[in-house]
């Protein structure tokens with residue numbers, strides 16, 4: 701591992717807004733960390749936390765938590781949260797299938813999944829974040845009727861998610877096959893993640909689904 705990464709990982713250990721493989725705040729996020737009662741909105745596969753940070757700035761009345769397994773990306777996200785002096789943001793570094801170790805049933809108001817890896821090989825379908833294996837975990841922590849938002853450039857992930865939803869008790873609320881052609885980006889708060897910007901440079905079509913699990 702490079703020296704830069706080692707320094708970042710050491711800094712992460714002491715960052716008060718980063719929780720690494722340690723679900724100490726289960727059921728206590730609002731009371732012990734955010735110190736106020738407010739809706740908690742999660743961004744999964746948050747990478748450098750662009751959606752988490754963007755939404756936290758736009759909606760200071762909500763509490764936001766980004767989750768990803770990659771330490772260097774979480775380090776970048778936490779640094780920006782400090783630069784912008786955001787007190788309504790935290791980050792979890794862990795595997796997303798461990799979500800129910802961090803939250804009680806009904807703790808989460810909404811989930812955003814932004815540009816998660818499509819894992820194109822059939823044998824890897826279980827790693828896609830909209831596989832039923834993951835939806836079952838999201839159902840455990842979401843409030844009844846809590847919305848899940850998926851933004852992706854991947855046709856495969858978009859179609860896969862729609863197919864999964866036909867087999868899962870759920871309701872699709874919004875389905876935008878081309879966010880920009882439909883003039884819907886402002887509705888999605890105009891936030892573009894690091895990966896979205898790369899995909900737009902490659903002229904890829906950005907898709908969005910909003911659904912709830914039943």
Ligand SMILES: C[S@@+](CC[C@H](N)C(=O)[O-])C[C@H]1O[C@@H](n2cnc3c(N)ncnc32)[C@H](O)[C@@H]1O
Pocket residue numbers: 744745746747748749750767768769770773794795796797814815816817893894895896
């Ligand atoms: C393509 S990147 C997208 C990052 C960011 N959302 C963006 O749009 O810039 C996908 C991210 O998902 C994370 N990821 C994939 N599967 C994961 C899992 N099971 N648990 C935690 N993180 C995961 C990766 O570490 C990576 O940072």
